[in-house]
Amino acid sequence: MDREDNLNEANGTKAYAKSLLNYETGIDLNSVIDCESNETVDLEKTDVRKQLVPVLGMEFETEEDAFEFYNAYAYTVGFSVRKSKAHKNEDDKLMDRLFVCSSEGHRQKKKKCDPNVESHRAETRFGCRARMQISCGRSAKNYKVIKFIHEHTHPTSSPSKTHFFRSHRNMSFAQKVEADMADSSGIAPRESVEFMSRQVGGRQNLGFIYDDYKNYLHSKRTREIKLGDTGGVLEYLQKMQLNDPNFFYAIQVDEDDLITNIFWADSRMMVDYDYFGNVVCFDTTYRKNKEGRPFAMFVGVNNHKQTVVFGAALLYAETTATFSWLFDTFVKAMSGKKPKTILTDQDAAMAKALFEKWPQTCHRLCIWHIYQNAAKQLKNVFENFNDFTKEFSSCIYDHEDEDDFLYAWNNML
Incomplete structure (x- = not known):
């Protein structure tokens, strides 16, 4: 050569x-x-x-x-x-x-x-x-x-x-653009990350992890909030309190005067909770359009089996600290009364906050979330066996007695 x-x-x-x-x-x-x-x-x-x-x-x-x-x-x-x-x-x-x-x-x-x-x-x-x-x-x-x-x-x-490793994780400009588009379309972060990982042949080729994705969205939303928004929200809540003297609200702001969490409850919600607040369902599934902020609701059922709202909140991040503040604020608004049972989704941060703040409250998972998770994990079974869907739904929804449920469950298996 x-x-x-x-x-x-x-x-x-x-x-x-x-x-x-x-x-x-x-x-x-x-x-x-x-x-x-x-x-x-x-x-x-x-x-x-x-x-x-x-x-x-x-x-x-x-x-x-x-x-x-x-x-x-x-x-x-x-x-x-x-x-x-x-x-x-x-x-x-x-x-x-x-x-x-x-x-x-x-x-x-x-x-x-x-x-x-x-x-x-x-x-x-x-x-x-x-x-x-x-x-x-x-x-x-x-x-x-x-x-x-x-x-x-x-x-x-x-x-x-x-x-x-932290030093090797980084979201590229194209990935951030795709994350912004998914967020504005209301696509959940976990589903968006899963889709992006499939595009590149696996999560090992993605260049970042799920926590990096959530942190990016949180910092983006924080930057988009203007300083004047805090005053606007305060003005609205104060107006509601003038119309209803028992109207309760609480907000959290960070060191830059940016809103982080908001909770409110009117007098009707407080009365309903006093009567029907032994069992509460807490859900953060709902999203507020473009901002993508978790809209959390405390709901229950009255004596006519109608859904009643006990309180609502707009949150910035579904973290243990956020939920701890929210549960403390909710109890304060409800004169110190804690529910005997609370139904939630399978969020680990929420479960930890409940264990710390409401240790005496019985924590159970919402049956709707259990069913949705089962449908996702047993997708092939649902598709290949027509009778399974009917029998599984019957087990989940139609039996209140434990012995009846176990009998139906064993027959289905």
Whole structure:
């Protein structure tokens, strides 16, 4: 092979490495500079992974370029990275930065041994020493790698699990646009994520997890709320209170004066709850069109088997903290009376808040949600056996006595 063939092979390998990095991390290798030749790093070897290993003396134009390069290396090895210590000069210029494995250091003992914490998070810090440090002299323009340790004190992840790490999760611009469209159309976040994962051949190729999707929607909705909206909502609620002196409302706002949660109940709701509030159904299935905010309702049944509303709320996020505030507020509005039984969907955050705030209340799952979940999990059975749908529905809805239900259930099986 002559010199021209060698050069063509090297250029081809270099282009392949660039496309690989751009596909996985968005890194432009033109920003990676060889400190001796002042040229971009030469990727002449066929093993691309070796070219991602940091080398002492390697230079980068910016701190972000260095982080992206080290993060790309971490992706191939199987660990997550984070930014650690840094120093700046009197002109606020970054002089050095340390990038470490996410398992670096140890959890603080006071958090680890706090007796007030019922459920501790899994241990993720193992004192790992893997790191890369960059430094820039006062007269230098580029950042140079001055330290690199590749050994880990813990097993690294397999390639199929690497996408779960925080530093490798990111929603692309196209994915955010698709999320906005799905949200404005009223498509539930979980269904939207499932559809997007199928488009790319599995969740391992998606680039983010379900929590990232929900966090993006929450931050988007928060940005869309204008500061003046808080005053507008307050004005409306105060107007309702003038018309009904017993009208109760409560709102939560964050440090930026943005509304987070709203609850209200009028005098008719309070009277109905006093008579028929032993059993309450709490549901957040409904959505408020474009904003997509969960519309939560406390409902029950009166002595004529008619549905009555005990209270309503607009929420920003279905978290344990949100539900805890809501349950406290509901009890306050209802003069301290708690329901004997509450029916909800299968939301884990809701269940945790109920356990903490209403421990004496019997918590059961709504039969409608149970049926819908069963229909989803037993889709093939529903489609292939015509009699199953009728018999299953009869078991769920037609038997109030336990013995009758068990008899019908066993006959169906």
